[in-house]
Amino acid sequence: MLVENKIQIEAIKTRNYLVGKHEKTVMITDGHMMVYMSEEDCLIDISKLKQFREKGIEKYSREKLKEKLVKINLSKKGFFFDRRAVRLYENDSGDRIWLDTKYIKMFDGCDTYSVDTGDVCKLIVFTRYGEIVGLVLPVRVGDSEW
Numbered sequence: 001m002l003v004e005n006k007i008q009i010e011a012i013k014t015r016n017y018l019v020g021k022h023e024k025t026v027m028i029t030d031g032h033m034m035v036y037m038s039e040e041d042c043l044i045d046i047s048k049l050k051q052f053r054e055k056g057i058e059k060y061s062r063e064k065l066k067e068k069l070v071k072i073n074l075s076k077k078g079f080f081f082d083r084r085a086v087r088l089y090e091n092d093s094g095d096r097i098w099l100d101t102k103y104i105k106m107f108d109g110c111d112t113y114s115v116d117t118g119d120v121c122k123l124i125v126f127t128r129y130g131e132i133v134g135l136v137l138p139v140r141v142g143d144s145e146w
Contacts, residue, residue: 003106004037008044018052022061033103033136036062062132065125069113086139097124103136
């Protein structure tokens with residue numbers, strides 16, 4: 001099942017998700033990750049869920065993120081951290097971003113990019129067929145060099 005469908009089911013069951021709409025794109029987030037889908041593919045009534053701020057919708061819109069994509073690859077480095085597994089993404093630009101394997105599995109088969117949105121840390125963006133389908137916040141691992 002695609003991540004877009006899984007998130008819609010979770011949003012209905014738990015109601016712990018925020019939604020936003022930018023042009024014809026629906027964005028659903030739990031605060032750690034965000035999933036993007038076209039308005040036609042969204043099967044839930046987003047007006048019944050909590051809305052997130054317009055400023056956030058603009059900042060994380062597909063169009064803004066596409067301008068900042070830098071290819072990044074999953075390395076073989078990883079470890080168990082706080083009862084969960086994390087893996088490292090690296091690229092030639094020196095980006096090192098740790099992600100929870102739970103999210104890596106959710107976006108299996110997608111291409112990965114790092115994005116600098118001006119926040120404290122860079123994000124990982126997942127694309128399928130050239131279209132952004134999600135983004136995930138990194139896991140903080142500490143200041144030590146692995």
